[in-house]
Amino acid sequence: MSRLWKIALAAVVGVLACGEPPLALRWAGGVSVGILVAPGESGVLDAGRIIVRGPSDTTVNVTPGSTVTIGSLSPGTYVVSLEGLTGNQVEMFGQTPSVQVVRSQNTAVTVTLASFRPTLSPLSGVTLGRQFVVSYPSVAGAQSYTVEWDKSASFPNPTKTSVTGTSAQITVADEGLYYIRVRAMDSFESIGRASDSVSTVIGALSSVGVGQIHSCASLTSGAAYCWGYNVEGELGNGVPGSSHTVPVAVQQGALRLQVLSVGDYHTCSVTTASVAYCWGLNSFGRLGDSTTTNRSAPTAVQGGLLFNNVSAGGSHTCGVAGGGTAYCWGWNASGQLGTGDMISRPVPTAVGGGFVFSTVSAGSQHTCGLTTGGAAYCWGRNAEGQLGAPAAQTCALSGASFPCSTTPVLVSGGLTFVTVSAGVTHTCGVTASGAAYCWGENTVGELGDGAPVPSRAQPVAVHGGFTFAWVSAGKQGYTCGVTIAGQALCWGLGGRGELGDSTTITQTAPVAVWGGLTFLTASARGISAGAAATCAVAVTGAGYCWGANPSGELGDGTMNDRWVPTRVSNP
Numbered sequence: 037m038s039r040l041w042k043i044a045l046a047a048v049v050g051v052l053a054c055g056e057p058p059l060a061l062r063w064a065g066g067v068s069v070g071i072l073v074a075p076g077e078s079g080v081l082d083a084g085r086i087i088v089r090g091p092s093d094t095t096v097n098v099t100p101g102s103t104v105t106i107g108s109l110s111p112g113t114y115v116v117s118l119e120g121l122t123g124n125q126v127e128m129f130g131q132t133p134s135v136q137v138v139r140s141q142n143t144a145v146t147v148t149l150a151s152f153r154p155t156l157s158p159l160s161g162v163t164l165g166r167q168f169v170v171s172y173p174s175v176a177g178a179q180s181y182t183v184e185w186d187k188s189a190s191f192p193n194p195t196k197t198s199v200t201g202t203s204a205q206i207t208v209a210d211e212g213l214y215y216i217r218v219r220a221m222d223s224f225e226s227i228g229r230a231s232d233s234v235s236t237v238i239g240a241l242s243s244v245g246v247g248q249i250h251s252c253a254s255l256t257s258g259a260a261y262c263w264g265y266n267v268e269g270e271l272g273n274g275v276p277g278s279s280h281t282v283p284v285a286v287q288q289g290a291l292r293l294q295v296l297s298v299g300d301y302h303t304c305s306v307t308t309a310s311v312a313y314c315w316g317l318n319s320f321g322r323l324g325d326s327t328t329t330n331r332s333a334p335t336a337v338q339g340g341l342l343f344n345n346v347s348a349g350g351s352h353t354c355g356v357a358g359g360g361t362a363y364c365w366g367w368n369a370s371g372q373l374g375t376g377d378m379i380s381r382p383v384p385t386a387v388g389g390g391f392v393f394s395t396v397s398a399g400s401q402h403t404c405g406l407t408t409g410g411a412a413y414c415w416g417r418n419a420e421g422q423l424g425a426p427a428a429q430t431c432a433l434s435g436a437s438f439p440c441s442t443t444p445v446l447v448s449g450g451l452t453f454v455t456v457s458a459g460v461t462h463t464c465g466v467t468a469s470g471a472a473y474c475w476g477e478n479t480v481g482e483l484g485d486g487a488p489v490p491s492r493a494q495p496v497a498v499h500g501g502f503t504f505a506w507v508s509a510g511k512q513g514y515t516c517g518v519t520i521a522g523q524a525l526c527w528g529l530g531g532r533g534e535l536g537d538s539t540t541i542t543q544t545a546p547v548a549v550w551g552g553l554t555f556l557t558a559s560a561r562g563i564s565a566g567a568a569a570t571c572a573v574a575v576t577g578a579g580y581c582w583g584a585n586p587s588g589e590l591g592d593g594t595m596n597d598r599w600v601p602t603r604v605s606n607p
Contacts, residue, residue: 064107064108064109064110064111064139064140065107065109065110065111065137065138065139065140065141065142065143066105066106066107066108066109066137066141066142066143067088067106067109067114067116067135067137067142067143067144067145068142068143068144068145069086069104069106069116069118069145069146069147070144070145070146070147077128077149077150077151080122080127081100081120081121081122081127081128082100082121082122082123083097083098083099083100083121084097084098084099084100084118084119084120084121085097085098085118085119085121085226086098086104086106086116086117086118087116087117087118087119087224088106088109088114088115088116088117089114089115089117090109090110090112090113090114090115090135090137091109091110091111091112091113091114091137092108092109092110092112094106094109100120107142109137110137111137111138111139112136112137113134113135113136113137114135114136114137115131115132115133115134115135116131116132116135116145116147117129117130117131117132117147117177117222117224118130118131118147118149119152119222119224119226120149120152122229123229124227125219125226125227125228125229125230126152126220126222126226126227126228126229127151127152127153127228127229128149128150128151128152129149129150129152129175129176129177129222129228130147130148130149130150130176130177131147131176131177132145132146132147132148150176151175152175152176152177152178152220152222152228152229153175153220153228153229153230153231154172154173154175154178154181154218154219154220154228154231155172155173155231155232156170156171156172156216156217156218156231156232156233156234157170157171157172157234158234159216159234159235159236160236160606160607161236161237161606161607162236162237162239162606162607163236163237163238163239163606164239164241164253164255164261164283164577164578164579164604164605164606164607165238165239165240165241165574165576165577165578165579165603166207166208166209166210166211166238166240166576166577166578167205167206167207167208167576167577167578168205168206168236168238169203169204169205169206170183170203170204170206170216170218170234171202171203171204172202172203172218172231173202174202175220175228177220177222177223178220178221178222178228179200179221179222179223180198180199180200180220180221181198181199181200181201181202181204181218181219181220181221182196182197182198182218182219182220182221182227183196183197183198183199183204183206183216183217183218184196184216184217184218184219184230185206185208185214185215185216185217186214186215187212187213187214187215188215189215189233189235191215191217191230191233195208198221204218207576208238210238210240211237211238211239211240211255211256211257211577212237212238213235213236213237213238214235214236214237214238215233215234215235216233216234216235216236217230217231217232217233217234218230218231219231238577239255239256239257239259239261239577240255240256240257240576240577241253241254241255241256241573241577241578241579242254242255242256242295242556242573242577243294243295243296243561243562243573244296244561244562244563244564244571244572244573244579245295245296245297245298245303245348245561245564245571246298246564246565246566246567246569246570246571246581246589247264247270247298247299247300247301247302247303247348247511247566247567247589248265248299248300248301248511248566248567249264249265249566249567249569249586249587249589250262250263250264250265250266250270250271250298250301250303250587250589251263251264251298251564251566251569251571251581251589251590251591252271252272252286252296252298252303253283253296253571253573253579253604254293254294254295254296254305256577257292258291258292258293258294258307258308259285259286259288259292259293260272260285260286260288260293260296260305261283261284261285261286261607262280262283262284262286262296262303263280263281263282263283263284263588263589263591263604264279264280264281264587264588264589264591265279265301265587265588265589266278266279266280267279268301268302268316268317268318268330268332269315269316269317269330269331269332269333270298270301270302270303270315270316270317271284271286271303271332272286272287272288272303272315272316272332272333272334273285273286273287273332273333274287274332274333275332276330276332279587279588280588281588281591281592281593281594281595281605282588282591282592282593282604282605282606282607283591283604283605283606283607284607285607286315286333286334287332287333287334288333288334291307291313291334292307292308293305293306293307293308293313293334294306294307294308295345295561296561297346297347297348297353297398297561298348298564298566299316299322299348299349299350299351299353299398300317300349300350300351300400300511301316301317302314302315302316302317302318302322302323302348302353303315303316303348304323304337304346304347304348304353304355305334305346306343306344306345306346306355309342310342310343310344310358311336311337311342311343312324312336312337312341312343312346312355313334313335313336313337314331314334314335314337314346314348314353315331315332315333315334315335316330316331316332317330318330318331319351319367320351320352320366320367320368320380320382321365321366321380321381321382321383322348322349322351322352322353322365322366322367323335323337323353323366323382324337324338324339324353324365324366324382324383324384325337325338325382325383326338326382326383327382328382337353337355337365337383337384338383338384339363339383339384341355341357341358341363341384342357342358343355343356343357343358343363344356344357344358344394344395345395345396347395347396347397347398347403348398349366349372349398349399349400349403349458350367350398350399350400350401350460351366351367352364352365352366352367352368352372352373352398352403353365353366353398354373354374354387354396354397354398354403354405355384355396356393356394356395356396356405357384359392360391360392360393360394360407360408361386361387361392361393362374362386362387362391362393362396362405363384363385363386363387364381364384364385364387364396364398364403365381365382365383365384365385366380366381366382367380368380368381369401369431369433370401370402370416370417370431370433370438370440371415371416371417371429371431371440371441371442371443372398372399372401372402372403372415372416372417373385373387373403373442374387374388374389374403374415374416374442374443374444375387375388375442375443376388376442376443377442378431378442387405387415387443387444388442388443388444389413389443389444391405391407391413391444392407392408393405393406393407393408394406394407394408395455395456397456397457397458397463398458399416399422399458399459399460399463399509400417400458400459400460400461400511401416401417401460402414402415402416402417402418402422402423402458402463403415403416403458404423404447404456404457404458404463404465405444405456406453406454406455406456406465409452410452410453410454410468411446411447411452411453412424412446412447412451412452412453412456412465413444413445413446413447414441414444414445414447414458414463415441415442415443415444415445416440416441416442417431417438417440418438418439418440418441419438419439419440419461420461420462420476420477420491421475421476421477421491421492421493421494422458422459422461422462422463422475422476422477423441423445423447423463424447424448424449424463424475424476424493424494424495425445425446425447425448425493425494426439426445426493427439427440427441427445428441429441429442447475447494447495448493448494448495449473449494449495451465451467451473451495452467452468453465453466453467453468453473454466454467454468455506455507457507457508457509458509459476459482459509459510459511459515459565460510460511460512461476461477461513462474462475462476462477462478462482462483462509462515463475463476463509464483464498464507464508464509464515464517465495465507466504466505466506466507466517469503470502470503470504470505470519470520471497471498471503471504472484472497472498472502472504472507472517473495473496473497473498474492474495474496474498474507474509474515475492475493475494475495475496476491476492477490477491477513478490478491478492479491479513480513480514480528480529480542481527481528481529481542481543481544481545482509482510482513482514482515482527482528482529483496483498483515483528484498484499484500484515484527484528484544484545484546485497485498485499485544485545486499486544486545487544488544498517498527498545498546499544499545499546500525500545500546502517502519502525502546503519503520503521504517504518504519504520505517505518505519505520505557505558505562506518506557506561506562506563508561508563508564508565508570509565510528510534510565510566510567510568510570511565511566511567512529512567512568513528513529514526514527514528514529514530514534514535514565515527515528515565516535516536516549516563516564516565516570516572517546517563518555518556518557518562518563518572519557520557521554521557522554522555522556522557522575523548523549523554523555524536524548524549524553524555524563524572524601525546525547525548525549526543526546526547526549526565526570527543527544527545527546527547528542528543528544529542529568530542530543531568532568532569532583532584532597533582533583533584533597533598533599533600534565534568534569534570534582534583534584535547535549535570536549536550536551536570536582536583536599536600536601537549537550537599537600538550538599538600539599540599549572549582549600549601550599550600550601551600551601553572553574553580553601554574554575555572555573555574555575555580556572556573556574556575566583566589567584568583568584569581569582569583569584569585569589569590570582570583571590571591571604572601578603578604579591579603579604580601580602580603580604581598581601581602581604582598582599582600582601582602583597583598584597585597585598590602590604591604591605592604592605593605
């Protein structure tokens with residue numbers, strides 16, 4: 037029967053055996069073992085083992101409160117250890133080294149018992165990414181630690197890893213609630229009793245978007261998180277006002293959101309039921325809810341349309357509905373809605389031309405889309421050549437006129453694309469072969485062709501011969517992309533570290549993002565270039581951001597710029 041081993045009150049003492057020993061052992065010595073419990077420690081023990089290692093090795097099983105004899109030890113230096121057991125697992129452990137045993141004497145030894153159960157540090161309630169670190173203080177006498185995790189609190193079939201340090205990096209296979217615990221092992225290969233478990237909900241990011249000064253990510257489960265600037269409610273957490281330097285959950289209720297698209301100061305997404313929702317700043321009606329009222333939580337786009345995808349731009353939004361018709365809403369001073377005029381609209385309005393689109397990308401004052409055949413069309417502002425083709429119309433803002441097109445024009449060059457991304461004054465796309473092309477303004481090398489030519493009116497190949505899966509045209513003179521091998525590359529303006537190459541040097545051709553991380557390739561918006569901040573999703577499902585961070589848009593808990601990828605913090 038278990039009882040509390042109050043050894044501080046009743047020591048276990050070993051004495052030399054009485055009687056006449058054999059001649060060979062007549063000059064042997066022994067140990068008298070006094071056992072104390074460390075201050076503040078207590079525990080219910082079933083049994084114990086005194087283990088003596090030295091010129092003579094011996095192990096003596098003891099019962100709590102009993103007296104034992106440990107004699108017949110050859111003279112020399114010993115290590116005396118004690119395991120306090122609960123069942124067959126070590127609950128408490130103590131060890132005294134350098135014990136000198138001399139002939140015909142009982143050497144007094146004190147062994148202090150302390151808990152052998154590790155204490156796990158708490159984990160965040162939600163972990164963004166399938167990789168996380170568990171940590172625990174060292175346990176006296178432990179030679180290694182076994183970390184176990186399971187989706188059941190009873191650990192019926194745990195996955196395990198063994199480490200020698202006081203932390204372990206864990207990668208789990210999929211999303212869900214996980215329980216984690218740890219055991220210590222002593223130098224006698226005895227297993228310690230498991231720690232109390234901690235738990236976390238794993239959420240693997242599937243896409244990421246960066247706006248002017250806020251960022252958002254969607255999870256494969258359909259949940260969504262945002263971080264950064266929130267004055268107009270662009271984070272969607274229902275509480276506009278303060279910026280958040282770590283992710284906050286979007287107030288989505290039962291909605292399951294797919295890829296999030298982040299505009300300058302608003303955010304949009306499509307649910308698994310193909311309904312479009314937007315939130316944040318609503319000037320010019322960019323949220324599509326027929327008003328100009330800001331919204332701090334997802335609000336349905338009006339019109340009853342079912343969308344395949346949506347894209348939030350500077351002050352307008354576009355999407356592709358079932359059947360391939362493109363619709364746009366919001367600001368239209370440069371013809372970026374593609375409706376044949378310059379009238380802003382607070383509800384979706386069909387893009388002219390009757391094209392069947394697969395996707396659209398809303399930039400600042402222009403929009404581009406791909407037909408189901410891969411042809412690229414653009415409309416809106418063309419002052420810097422961002423439409424990739426001549427524009428026959430003229431628009432004006434603040435008294436300044438510039439070329440524009442209020443309906444789609446075919447991008448020059450005869451190329452077909454699988455992805456397209458509209459920035460502020462430039463546009464980029466990826467062909468079926470993985471070649472990246474860009475067009476528009478190039479004053480800081482954002483087209484990536486290696487030549488600092490002010491602008492290109494039609495697509496030019498990105499330098500380096502890389503095979504891309506996705507490119508993202510940033511909002512302030514730079515571009516980033518991910519190759520089919522998962523390598524992130526950036527080029528253009530680098531003054532705030534937005535290229536992620538550990539410098540602030542502007543580059544006219546692609547440079548590798550620092551750190552050797554592997555990023556998602558199969559997901560649209562696996563990388564997103566914003567105003568001066570970039571975020572991407574690693575293959576582990578974790579988010580990483582770099583660049584400018586004045587409003588916490590990097591999500592690392594600070595407002596410090598980062599020149600290299602920094603992991604997005606947990607909520």
